[in-house]
Amino acid sequence: MLRIGHFPPAIQKNPYFCVMAVIQKLRIDKYLWAIRLFKTRNLATEACKGGKVKLNGQHVKPSHLVKEEEVFHIQKGTERKVIKVNALLERRVDAKTAVSFYEDLTPTEETLTYKSMFYAPVLRRDRGAGRPTKKDRREIDDLRNEWNDN
Numbered sequence: 001m002l003r004i005g006h007f008p009p010a011i012q013k014n015p016y017f018c019v020m021a022v023i024q025k026l027r028i029d030k031y032l033w034a035i036r037l038f039k040t041r042n043l044a045t046e047a048c049k050g051g052k053v054k055l056n057g058q059h060v061k062p063s064h065l066v067k068e069e070e071v072f073h074i075q076k077g078t079e080r081k082v083i084k085v086n087a088l089l090e091r092r093v094d095a096k097t098a099v100s101f102y103e104d105l106t107p108t109e110e111t112l113t114y115k116s117m118f119y120a121p122v123l124r125r126d127r128g129a130g131r132p133t134k135k136d137r138r139e140i141d142d143l144r145n146e147w148n149d150n
Contacts, residue, residue: 002091026088028053028072034089034097037074037081054078071105082106 029044032053039043047053048062054073055064066085082105089101113134125132132140 026066027062028064028066028088029062031066031085031089032074034092035083035102036092036095037076037083047074047076080106080110 029041029048032038032044032047033041035071040046045062048064051059052075055070060072066088066126068085068087071082071084074083084103084105085101086103087101090100100120
């Protein structure tokens with residue numbers, strides 16, 4: 001049996017969450033939805049079916065039963081996350097509470113890479129300029145490589 005001292009502080013303060021956290025069986029798709037990594041449970045299920053959720057390098061089915069201390073690698077579009085399960089959560093709760101049920105182990109370099117994509121320059125050509133020449137293509141590639149190296 002789990003003791004209250006093993007749960008995150010947000011859970012310890014509210015006895016309702018302590019009772020909920022003693023769940024023995026919980027599907028991965030439901031857990032990912034409950035901790036707010038996916039907007040709907042259907043999106044979480046599709047991510048599992050599409051091989052976007054991995055445990056120990058293996059794809060996980062939506063029906064996989066989550067256990068505490070498991071580490072999952074999740075890819076959501078261009079964003080990649082590594083999460084460790086702290087406690088089980090069956091129902092969706094507010095974002096501040098949901099954060100205490102998992103630990104984000106995503107490397108900072110990967111997080112910064114994802115955020116820097118929003119600040120990348122947008123290359124545009126004038127309308128009617130035609131296809132880029134070989135010289136134009138090389139200049140465009142050099143510019144892109146320069147931006148990615150920084």
